[in-house]
Amino acid sequence: MLSQNDIRQAAHANGFEDVGFTTAEPFESHREFLQGRQAEYGWAAAVGLELMQGTDPRAIMPTAQSIIILMEVYFREAYPRVMEGHFGRCYLDDDRITKDGLARRIKAFRSHLRDHGIDSKVPFNLPHRVAAARAGMGTFGKNCLFYSNRVARHSSWVLPIAVVVDHPFTPGTPTIEMGCPDWCRNACIAACPTRALKGDGTIDPRRCISFLTYFGEGLTPRDLREPMGLYIYGCDRCQNVCPRNAAWLAADLPLNQKVVQKTPDFxxxxxxxxxxxxxxxxxxxxxxxxxxxxxxxxxxxxxxxxxxxxxxxxxxxxxxxxxxxxxxxxxxxxxxxxxxxxxxxxxxxxxxxxxxxxxxxxxxxxxxxxxxxxxxxx
Ligand code: SF4
Ligand code: SF4
The missing domain is CATH 1.25.10.10 (Leucine-rich Repeat Variant)
Incomplete structure (x- = not known):
């Protein structure tokens, strides 16, 4: 059977920058959070996202014993400015349909587990950021995003991937907390053009530009047209202004050639x-x-x-x-x-x-x- 260290090595070999472990216990506080905000998150069920079911890993996999969190840095390479100006960065090299990048690496990692007798599932509706915080891999920001404790210069340009497994592993020490420095004057909240961030660490997703760009109903109301600015699909404004992201934004990154190639299509x-x-x-x-x-x-x-x-x-x-x-x-x-x-x-x-x-x-x-x-x- 694979040791925790073997798993870490397999994750790194498949290009994941960080790896953590947590139990398969239900995410009770997240379930209560969703229950209390049906009006704000009800749209998710309408588009087929069973968020509530995702709060119990054993409802997804009855034999679940642990969750392995693979940390993907999705902003490892720079994107053309014209693309960043109109599209959220997390969508620029998203291979959930083409399955020619991240999906292959997840598959290779899971194959490795299977070859060593560990069954796994990668549910899309599990609260992956909460799982990563429960594994001690990062904290939250007042912009409701997850910030890494260890990689990408501790920024929010990371995507935790939750892999539910039927094997027990020693869980990390949870860091489910707000990690914003006291001196930050809530830059994200002030910068949010549509006032989606409430200031208490929660968001009204229906007011968020990301949501409005892909799920907004009918003609965009006149009072939102200027605030929504140049964004066509997604929005990164509250991440761009965040001082916790400044160090990574200052890094000299190579240009993502895959995205350069598709830029003319956009x-x-x-x-x-x-x-x-x-x-x-x-x-x-x-x-x-x-x-x-x-x-x-x-x-x-x-x-x-x-x-x-x-x-x-x-x-x-x-x-x-x-x-x-x-x-x-x-x-x-x-x-x-x-x-x-x-x-x-x-x-x-x-x-x-x-x-x-x-x-x-x-x-x-x-x-x-x-x-x-x-x-x-x-
Ligand atoms: S993504 Fe944009 S609209 Fe949504 S909370 Fe952040 S700044 Fe506001
Ligand atoms: S801008 Fe400030 S308050 Fe908002 S997430 Fe970043 S550090 Fe926290």
Missing amino acids: DLAALLAMDAPYFENRVWPHMFYMATDDLWRWKMNVARAMGNTRDRRYVPELARALESSGDDRVRAMAAWALGRVGGETARQALQGFKVNKNELLQEEVRLAIEAAADAGSR
Whole structure:
């Protein structure tokens, strides 16, 4: 049978920077937390995430005795700035669909366990950050993220992977606590543009830009369009401003070539014009929380981001979307974005908009013409 040290060596051999152990006891406090916040986390069940079931490892694997936590540093290499500006870093090299990176390493690690008589499961709904803190591998931040105690210069750019096993191991000493220094003046809470962070170490996920970009319903309300800024899928703002992350952000990292190669596919103009085959072949395999039916939301987010760049080079694409998109939510956001970018060409595109029976869209165009005039005069 493998010793704890053998497991550590196998984890390191498969590229995991840190490894820890905890028991398979239920995560009672997390269950109570979820029970008390049904209104905020009810959406998870609607999209198939059985978070409540994940709080009991033995409901996932009846023979479970321990949980091994593998720590992946997902920001080990740098990403092109243009990608970081629009997409959360944790999605830039996400191989949950392509299974050509991290998934292979997890599989190799599990094969090693199996070869030595240890059965395992990697449940997606287990509270992996709480499990990692229970294993003593890190603490929490007031931005609700997990910070490593040992790797990536103690930053939050880590992804704990919980592997439930049918073998007992000596658990680590828990560090389930807030690790923020007293001198930090809650930079994350002040920086959150949509006030999703409540200040007591909890978050209203429904107000978080990440959630809004992939699950937001309908046309993004006007009061959220500027705060949501340039983000199209995900948001890293509360991590970027955090002093606990400064040391890693200052590190000189090699560029992730895999992400460099796919960067042209994520060009904003290409995304705004994409059809279903483009989305399914080039975008969805990497960012898959939205299905083809949600293409309108992708495009609406792209139009909003274009508007918030204030860059007039996007006017032709936005004018085309306003004129010919088959979805009024995309057209409305294209109108808003033209108004925000401003300038004579944007104004002409808005004024040339043909009467549409959708009154909300008409109103968006009217307001955008006013905004374009303001933007043009500055
Ligand atoms: S990810 Fe963005 S929107 Fe969500 S809590 Fe952090 S700063 Fe706020
Ligand atoms: S910004 Fe400050 S309060 Fe927020 S997580 Fe970082 S250290 Fe903690």
